[in-house]
Amino acid sequence: MNLLILMPTSAKFSKIDLWNFNNLNHNFFILTTDKCANTYNNLSSNMKVFSVGEWKENIILEKTLSIWNYSKFHKVIAFDEFDINVAASIREYFKLEGQNRKTAKFYRDKFHMNKVVSEIGLKAPKTERVSDIFDVLEFGETFGYPIIVKPVMGAGTYNTIKLNCKEDIKLISIREFGQDYIVQEFIEGELYHIDALKLDGKIAYNIVSKYYYPTLEHFKGHSTSSCQIRGEESKIFKEYTENLLSKIPTTHNSLFHLEIIYNGKNIYFLEIGSRLGGGGIQPIIMDQYNIDPFYMYVLAELNEYNMIPEIIPQNELLYGFIMVAPKVGKVVSLPEEFEIDLIKERCNIFDIHFFSKIGKEHIKTVNSIQSICRISLKGENPEEIAELLGKAESLINSKVLIV
Known part of the structure; x- marks a missing residue:
């Protein structure tokens, strides 16, 4: 082939x-x-x-x-x-x-995907296409504030903004919308991501993680980070994911990255992509399951199912990642190799990848994955993961100079 x-x-x-x-x-x-x-x-x-x-x-x-x-x-x-x-x-x-264009549209067009998910009986934010700021204002007047305005085919919160009141319309008045933007009601609750792999029509893994901050908080200087969870909530979200995948258009083999909001009572669909999630998700799965999810997907597409090993966790640990947010300015120094090795040892880091280089200008935050570096680590429980991620971020920032 x-x-x-x-x-x-x-x-x-x-x-x-x-x-x-x-x-x-x-x-x-x-x-x-x-x-x-x-x-x-x-x-x-x-x-x-x-x-x-x-x-x-x-x-x-x-x-x-x-x-x-x-x-x-x-x-x-x-x-x-x-x-x-x-x-x-x-x-x-x-x-x-x-996957054809019709199926692909479901995973890229956020208006279409929310419409389909609502039609199959699952909760999703009220969503409408907008052509100009009057459409946004009418939505806010009808459903109340806060509201979210974002590109219909965006990713990583790029060009996504939260409007807390009518007066915030000035924050987006310079944009030309066309039919490329949507407006959504803002759902209060905790934000989670679920990463799944389907091989030969069956779910090979289904991993639930909780964001420490909503991804929009990246624009306030918070680093995007998450930690895997276990327990009853994890079980509920896994069942939700399996139910969702049984009702939406999927192919026989596929990667999925799903985001949901949970307010303690109801689960709200936010969005889903037929892809592997970003951030530290790939290195985490490689360490936790001893497989590369991309490679497993390729083997499945080649009908080489006999080459796919049993996909099970290799340990009982939890995993988390952080995208260390940059400050505005020019990067003039980064940690030396020996300093990175010390940070890795102190924080139980198994993967670190730097995006910033000396001389790079960070003008402003444009999306939730913009970062100095990506860090993936593991620990015994969510509390330890949170402590290690915080320590790793602090140590990296102490060795990075942006002016």
């Missing part, structure tokens, strides 16, 4: 460099950016690397025509949320099986 993988990031960041391509009797076509192309070279004899100068939809689609002429591919995989629709378009044009 020839498999086309859309991957705009480097092999090291995506961890594709750890996959055992040579053990598979298939051909892999990696489509990436010119900047990242060299990170995929020489990984495997059954891998061919293609690249584009700009990672834009029509440029990607045009490139697939030349890839198809080079050698027809049988399946397409996209791991980035913004490539879900692109992959669906490729499948439809070349008449390949997998």
Whole structure:
């Protein structure tokens, strides 16, 4: 089988460099950016690397025509949320099986997904499309404040804003909405994310985590962070996830990242993506389950189910991650390698990845995953995880100078 993988990031960041391509009797076509192309070279004899100068939809689609002429591919995989629709378009044009544009729309169009979820009987925030600020004001007058305004196909709280009152309309008055934005009622409660993998039509894992702060708090300087939970709430949320997945459009193999709000009484659907969650979720699953969820998904799409190991936790520990929020300014120093090693040892960190570089300008916070670095760690209980994440953040900040 020839498999086309859309991957705009480097092999090291995506961890594709750890996959055992040579053990598979298939051909892999990696489509990436010119900047990242060299990170995929020489990984495997059954891998061919293609690249584009700009990672834009029509440029990607045009490139697939030349890839198809080079050698027809049988399946397409996209791991980035913004490539879900692109992959669906490729499948439809070349008449390949997998998620089509209609199904992809459910996972990208936040108005559509909330409408569908409400129609199947699950609670979701009241949601409407908006064309201008008057639509936003009318929604606030009808349903009350606070309200949330965000892109219909956004991710990571990018361009998402909470309006606490009518006067806050000035915060968004410079935006041109078109049909690209929605407005939602604000639901009070705790925010959770559930990460699941479906292989051969069955749930392989279903992991519940709680955010320490709502992701919108990132705009106030709080680092996005979460910790896995257990107990009765976890059980309820897992059952909710399985029920939801049984009622929405899914494919035989798929990754899911679901976000819900729980107010102690009701569960409210917030959004879902047919992808692996961001932040520290991939390294956490790799350490906790000793698998790469991306690679397991690829094996399933290749019908290599016999190569997929039993997917069970390798220990009884809980896991958490933090995206250390940057201050506004220019990065002039970062921790040395030996300092990072000491921080890892003191905080039980098994994965740390720096996004900031010396000389980088942090102008303003634009989304909930913008960070100096990503840290993933493990501990015995939620209290220990919270303490370790706080200590790790403090130690990193003590070694970072932004002016």
